[in-house]
Amino acid sequence: MAAYVPPIEDITFLLGDVFDFDAVVRVLPGFEDIDTALATSILEEGGKFCAEVLEPLNRPGDEEGCRLENGQAITPAGTIDAYSAFVAAGWPGLSGDAKYGGQGLPRVLQILLDEMIASANLSFGLFPGLTRGAVEAIGHHASDALKATYLPKMISGEWTGAMALTESSAGTDLGLLSTRAQPVGDGSYAITGTKIFISSGDHDLGGNIVHLVLARLPDAPKGVKGISLFLSPKFLVNKDGSLGSRNGMSVGSLEHKMGIHAQPTCVMNYDGAIGWLVGEPGRGLNAMFTMMNAERLFVGIQGLAIGEAANQKAVAYARERLQGRSADGARGPVPIIEHADVRKMLMTGRALTDAGRALAVWTALQMDVAARHPDAETRRVADGFVALLTPVVKAAFTDFGFETAVMSQQVFGGHGYIREWGMEQYVRDARITQIYEGTNGVQAMDLVGRKVPIENGGLVKRFFAMIAHDLQAAAGDANLGEAVNATSEALIRLEGLTDYMLAKGTDLEEAGAAATDYLRSLALVTYGWLSVRMAVKAAAKANAVPGLTQRKTALARFFAARLLPQTIALDAAIRAGAADVVGLESELL
Structure with missing residues (x-):
């Protein structure tokens, strides 16, 4: 079974090229000395810890599980030592408030570290992740006395x-x-x-x-x-x-x-x-929603992380597993990665994961801007985008992460169903992310009922305008023409659908019937936009990273051709209205 490989190359590309991390943080008070090189070096060390310490405990910990002895919960073998090493290395305080002993680094570094931790060992990641959420609530709402007593030791990871x-x-x-x-x-x-x-x-x-x-x-x-x-x-x-x-x-x-x-x-x-x-x-x-909103973003990252880990294992297996003959019948057996159906599953998982990580980085940067930018209007706009995207990140990342885990398991065939290969654990672990911290249906209702109506739709339309601007700038790229056109058409469809949803107002039946489909449609269009943006930025540095332009261009084209068409069906389903959803008496279900 292939070992987990932290996606440092992709992270560096996102920070350094796609979102110009240096320019963003340079104007944020307290972050003036932070740049992509420093961020990458920190995350490289975090990735090593995840791959070398946490992942080896993942499957044994799943098999052993926790137990209750004399009224205390006992964690699986190795967990205590791993957590002690995690604390000793200073990882719990990465983005913690420096006033209470934290390192005060940007939120984007925290989110990327969270992804690698959850890819390596989702169960372990909940210990520091939940602590950080509690720290957020205490930091924003508790008395000074409570903050002084509890925050330093919680931020350090001692508590x-x-x-x-x-x-x-x-x-x-x-x-x-x-x-x-x-x-x-x-x-x-x-x-x-x-x-x-x-x-x-x-x-x-x-x-x-x-x-x-x-x-x-x-x-x-x-x-x-x-x-x-x-x-x-x-x-x-x-x-x-x-x-x-x-x-x-x-x-x-x-x-x-x-x-x-x-x-x-x-x-x-x-x-x-x-x-x-x-x-x-x-x-x-x-006060609790301060914690819950932080945790919802954290749970979204868990879904992304499982998708990344499962897709990595499936690609490695598909390169080694020999079955069947080549498409022209001339060779056989061949690695199953040569079979179109297997390739489609692998490409789907990779396209969803890469675009999801891009959205995670973009959202985290908006969080840093909202917290620190010296201009009040810039902070307000960034905070609005974070509010809009929180339910999308939680629901879409976990839906797509679970789907990727299932597809990756499928690549393994019968071995995917056997515990010793580890794929069935990804499917089981990913499933909870769609449920806890507010089910994905609740997230969708939050999106259509609270977030989309903000400013009478002005917030979401400002987000759409930004996407449209990027797509227009990419329209002249010959290699991306079809992807840009397909994404632009999907965006226009989504804008019309948004007007349709706003016109429904407070009709709870219509909102409930449409919510999950609308959230998925918005997520797909956002992923399409970011796929195009990554391909454009990769082309600009084609000579620096061999294969990067080819990979990102292929993924953008694949996403537009194979995944964006879902938005056509989603549009039709939403516009069908709630009548067929609620028309049958509940006793007859």
Whole structure:
């Protein structure tokens, strides 16, 4: 089985050529000394850690899984040592706030490191990823005292984080949750209730585990307006910063899951656990969504990462596996990569993965601009693009990542169904990414119900105008003419579809029937745009990287010819309306 190879060459191309990383960060306060060369050197070291330390634990960890012993979640062999090495190397604090001991590097480096970690070992990546999400919420909403106590050790990785939202009767509709928080009288609260599906809720990696828990105060109204957010650690913290007594929380059980077996997903019982309010009373969702939006982008990257790893393994296998004869019948057996059907699956996975990574880098750069650019209007525009694309990144990356994992498994034939080859683990692990942190259907409803209507459609149309500008600039490239034309036509179709969706207004049935199809259509057009952009930039440096222009041009043409036509069918399906979706009585389904 081929080893995972960190995609450093593609990352360098994206940063240095496609998006001009140096020019973007040069004007961002605090990033003046950062450039592509430094970013690449950092990511090369991160990639080595992922390939040499994390990937060798991936399949053994999946087979061993986690277990519960004497009330503590125990991780698979090797996880403790790997996490200790990860912390010692400083990786948890890569993009962390320098005020609390972080390195303060651009978000784009964090996202690219996250991809490599998840490609190598998705279960492991959840430990630092969830911690970083908790850090975001605490950093934006907690008191100075809580920040000073918890952020330095969470950013360093000495302590980890978890978010406790879901209950057995309250998943997507958090307004139904029943966990209670009773004031103690000293500014703290006693939290009582049970949460399910809590990733990293407990483990044996050492230090503290900082839970962010949604709960209701005694006088809270029903629904989401009655929810508050609380910080509740596994161990109470003494005044000198050392760990004190065990808090009133325990692991009821570990969830038995389809995938991510090396990640302890807990049922957590809070029995008067002491916690402190984060943000304002009754505005817990506002604070929690700071964490959830960060996690949704993180989960999207997980889907991209699985697609990358699975496609790499499938290409390597297809080059070695001998089956059948050549197309002209003159040779045989031949490597299966010569067969058109196999080649189509490999090309599909590669086209989706390369374009997805390009969108990840572009979105991360917008996040850095939104956070640091000295011009307020530039920050506002960038922040709008991030808001628009967050549900797209989460849903499209994970849908396409799962599809790529399945196609890659198919390349292996029967071996893909056998555990020892590792491909079935990718399929199982990828599946959760479409579900947690808000199912992809919820993401699609967020896109059509909240994001597309921003500025009466002005935000999404500004995004379309940027795409159109790039496509117009590429129109004169003879090698890309068909791809540019196909992408431009798909964009025009999407613009019309967007007007159609905006005209439907607040019709929830129409929105619900169309949402996932609309999100996929928007994602495909965006991928088409970025495929063309990469091909144009590759042609500009044809002599520097052998084969780059040929590869990127071929992928852009393939995407336009084989994947963009999906937008025609999606357009027709959406315009058919909701009648056929909701017309049959539910009792007859």
